Amino acid sequence: MYTQALNSSDGDDRGVEDVARATRFQARIDADERIEPNDWMPAAYRKTLTRQISQHAHSEIVGMLPEGNWITRAPSLRRKAALLAKVQDECGHGLYLYAAAETLGTSREELVDAMLSGKAKYSSIFNYPTLTWADIGTIGWLVDGAAIMNQIPLCRCSYGPYARAMIRVCKEESFHQRQGFEIMVTLCRGTAEQKAMAQNALDRWWWPVLMMFGPPDQVSQHSDTSTKWKIKRFSNDELRQKFIDATVPQAEFLGLTIPDPGMKQNANGNWVHSPIDWDEFKQVLAGNGPCNRDRLAARRKAHEEGAWVREAAMAYAEKRKSRQLAQAAE
Amino acid sequence: MATANIEVSETPLVLYALRRADDALILGHRLSEWCGHAPAMEEDMALANMGLDLLGQARELDTYAAKVEGRGNDEDKFAYLRDVRQYRNLLLVEQPNGDFARTMVRQFFYAAFADLYWRAMMASSDATLAAIAAKSEKESAYHLRHSSEWIVRLGDGTEESHRRAQNAIDDLWAYTGEMFAVDDGERGLIDAGIAIDPATLKSRWLKTVTGIVNEATLALPKSDWMQQGGRIGSHSEHLGHLLSELQSLQRTFPGATW
Numbered sequence: 001m002y003t004q005a006l007n008s009s010d011g012d013d014r015g016v017e018d019v020a021r022a023t024r025f026q027a028r029i030d031a032d033e034r035i036e037p038n039d040w041m042p043a044a045y046r047k048t049l050t051r052q053i054s055q056h057a058h059s060e061i062v063g064m065l066p067e068g069n070w071i072t073r074a075p076s077l078r079r080k081a082a083l084l085a086k087v088q089d090e091c092g093h094g095l096y097l098y099a100a101a102e103t104l105g106t107s108r109e110e111l112v113d114a115m116l117s118g119k120a121k122y123s124s125i126f127n128y129p130t131l132t133w134a135d136i137g138t139i140g141w142l143v144d145g146a147a148i149m150n151q152i153p154l155c156r157c158s159y160g161p162y163a164r165a166m167i168r169v170c171k172e173e174s175f176h177q178r179q180g181f182e183i184m185v186t187l188c189r190g191t192a193e194q195k196a197m198a199q200n201a202l203d204r205w206w207w208p209v210l211m212m213f214g215p216p217d218q219v220s221q222h223s224d225t226s227t228k229w230k231i232k233r234f235s236n237d238e239l240r241q242k243f244i245d246a247t248v249p250q251a252e253f254l255g256l257t258i259p260d261p262g263m264k265q266n267a268n269g270n271w272v273h274s275p276i277d278w279d280e281f282k283q284v285l286a287g288n289g290p291c292n293r294d295r296l297a298a299r300r301k302a303h304e305e306g307a308w309v310r311e312a313a314m315a316y317a318e319k320r321k322s323r324q325l326a327q328a329a330e
Numbered sequence: 331m332a333t334a335n336i337e338v339s340e341t342p343l344v345l346y347a348l349r350r351a352d353d354a355l356i357l358g359h360r361l362s363e364w365c366g367h368a369p370a371m372e373e374d375m376a377l378a379n380m381g382l383d384l385l386g387q388a389r390e391l392d393t394y395a396a397k398v399e400g401r402g403n404d405e406d407k408f409a410y411l412r413d414v415r416q417y418r419n420l421l422l423v424e425q426p427n428g429d430f431a432r433t434m435v436r437q438f439f440y441a442a443f444a445d446l447y448w449r450a451m452m453a454s455s456d457a458t459l460a461a462i463a464a465k466s467e468k469e470s471a472y473h474l475r476h477s478s479e480w481i482v483r484l485g486d487g488t489e490e491s492h493r494r495a496q497n498a499i500d501d502l503w504a505y506t507g508e509m510f511a512v513d514d515g516e517r518g519l520i521d522a523g524i525a526i527d528p529a530t531l532k533s534r535w536l537k538t539v540t541g542i543v544n545e546a547t548l549a550l551p552k553s554d555w556m557q558q559g560g561r562i563g564s565h566s567e568h569l570g571h572l573l574s575e576l577q578s579l580q581r582t583f584p585g586a587t588w
Contacts, residue, residue, distance in 0.1 A: 071363075
């Protein structure tokens with residue numbers, strides 16, 4: 001079930017830092033070549049990518065929970081099928097991404113354990129609750145919209161397996177984004193109660209969504225090396241700005257008000273947002289968001305309650321193998 | 331104001347389609363409850379996949395029931411605006427998920443039936459039902475393969491998985507008889523070549539089930555007492571809770587479009 005063979009990546013020369021190799025590596029990156037799993041890469045590149053890809057995978061898996069919260073209550077059979085398919089897609093994204101991370105030498109089992117123990121992070125956006133059906137529309141519209149802004153450039157990431165996974169993920173995400181927007185359109189054209197539900201969801205999700213792009217450029221820790229390695233091609237602030245500029249007309253179309261009375265359009269046509277409450281971001285990152293405990297508890301529960309099933313599958317596979325060996329020996 | 335239940339003119343053909351739609355909807359809903367909580371990510375994918383198949387079957391059957399009935403009902407009215415006494419599904423499919431063994435045994439008992447049933451229904455003289463059957467048969471064949479493989483793994487896995495699988499079989503066995511029962515209305519459809527007689531599938535179903543259960547080193551119960559009532563709206567206590575969740579938005583915001 002898990003790729004045990006990948007548990008250890010010691011004993012080869014891939015971790016050895018060597019100036020000539022590092023120079024060649026950077027030259028390949030500069031020439032826009034793709035780095036593949038068996039190529040030499042600096043240990044820090046491997047570590048950065050393992051962290052980023054596995055965090056991304058964890059986010060997909062934890063991200064199933066807030067939306068999964070509405071599958072059994074979706075208000076029509078069409079919406080129910082679309083939501084179930086969407087959450088299933090997220091699980092699929094998690095699987096591709098764990099597979100991409102495994103090519104860097106850490107097993108899915110280890111990566112998942114790091115998430116369950118709280119050591120590895122996932123996107124903080126999933127630590128907010130889905131209180132009404134409008135949250136499902138808003139997540140599709142804004143959270144998936146923001147994810148696409150982040151992920152489209154990753155389709156050209158220097159690491160081949162990650163870039164290829166992102167191409168497929170982005171196609172599905174943009175479908176989800178359109179679905180979410182369509183839920184919002186329906187709510188905004190519906191009854192006064194539905195429209196109020198949509199506005200309330202936007203009010204609650206707007207600022208956390210802006211935080212999804214990460215800290216402002218002047219304080220971001222990872223950006224410089226990630227940019228040099230072409231893992232990251234745009235800065236946090238650049239992506240955030242692109243997202244806001246794309247979203248403002250959509251909110252206008254819906255007849256919803258972005259909960260930032262101070263937001264203004266500058267001479268270049270960009271919408272300039274008011275200061276973001278980075279204390280809230282730090283609190284959620286530190287484990288103090290409204291749902292951090294619930295999310296981890298749900299993942300741990302699924303993992304622990306599934307242990308006997310996974311053990312049974314392993315035990316059966318072992319039995320079958322030894323029976324086949326015994327038969328072959330006869 | 332709560333939204334009132336719809337009225338349904340349950341002619342034999344409408345009732346026939348609604349019964350099968352309700353089987354698929356309720357079982358699909360149960361499978362969807364697993365989403366995000368399955369024992370492995372691969373199973374999250376598989377359970378959602380089967381849930382989606384069943385939801386699709388339910389929608390087609392409901393849409394057909396609405397067309398035959400011709401009173402302005404539709405798939406959502408059937409799903410969201412009938413109460414527990416108006417639901418017509420088998421008792422088996424409304425049983426709670428329980429642990430993974432229980433979910434798989436429930437799926438296995440049903441899929442082993444549905445696979446045979448839809449294959450036979452492909453010969454229905456009703457073109458719509460025959461087309462729905464052709465699609466559902468392909469899906470049910472996969473559901474049967476998937477659940478059969480798990481029954482064998484769980485039964486012949488560890489002591490714990492064996493015990494859990496056997497408990498699930500013992501607890502769910504009494505809900506299997508209802509799949510083969512036929513009432514007078516349905517008898518008319520069978521005579522007209524629109525429906526097939528499920529009783530004719532029983533020995534083949536039992537053969538499939540016994541084969542897998544034996545391979546899994548499990549046993550079928552000796553008791554042949556069978557619970558009935560789902561087809562006429564006499565359900566277990568579980569269905570009402572499922573419906574209160576399923577229908578909550580439609581009941582809270584009467585008449586809204588979603």
